[in-house]
Amino acid sequence: MIDPYVMLGVERQADAEAIKAAYRKAAKSSHPDTGGDVAQFSRLQACYELLKDPVRRKVYDSTGYDPQLADPIDLKGILMLETLVSDFILDEREPGSFDPVAAMRRKLSDDIVKSRFHILELERHRARVRQHIDRLGRRPAADILGSMLRTRSQSIADAIRNAEIQIEAIEQAYTLLEGYAYELEALPEVKAAE
Known part of the structure; x- marks a missing residue:
């Protein structure tokens, strides 16, 4: 799981303006048009999208999880755990x-x-x-x-x-x-x- 705060280099308490500024700074160096890696830039965008959305950010802060940033194998593992949790409930x-x-x-x-x-x-x-x-x-x-x-x-x-x-x-x-x-x-x- 990618930590969007680490990816953007901001503190967990950062406000919307700090997040936007960190994204713009990181995007300048990682954008494919300036020689950056396409996959890295895509991850950066996904992290920014998560942190600028208050609902998704709150869910991520509460759970440490966001389906759009998760690895597919992680998602499958989480789905298996979900079934097992339902069983024990x-x-x-x-x-x-x-x-x-x-x-x-x-x-x-x-x-x-x-x-x-x-x-x-x-x-x-x-x-x-x-x-x-x-x-x-x-x-x-x-x-x-x-x-x-x-x-x-x-x-x-x-x-x-x-x-x-x-x-x-x-x-x-x-x-x-x-x-x-x-x-x-x-x-x-x-x-x-x-």
Whole structure:
């Protein structure tokens, strides 16, 4: 996540005029017409747009998050956490009687294992399809079966890549949980029978 205050070089308490002045100064050196990097200038503009909008700025200041400045993998991780948060909010157990953060970590770890197993299965299927392609005699005029098998192999390769992207998002969600701890209620001590 890009910090718009750092990007523009202003304090968090900066007013609209200070933000505008900082943007203009930074834009002079980073504008593509003056030899600046297009991507860097685009990020600078996005930061300025966030800070000049009072509502977006307030949300960012409260949460440290703005969807337009977030990395796509971060967004996917956040969406995964959103689902997990919904799950533990709906859990009927009393707050403090279970650790929802640990439960989210376990769920994410389980999802990574399942995704990796799924990739292994897909790779096994793709290898089999390739072996069939290698053994298939081709007809000179049209190679319908070969075309179908190559298409299937490509579809499996795409599924593998999607599973790898899913793992990256799960790992990012897990990273976003770092530093969180959940305080459980102390269990009452059981007195020994006399």
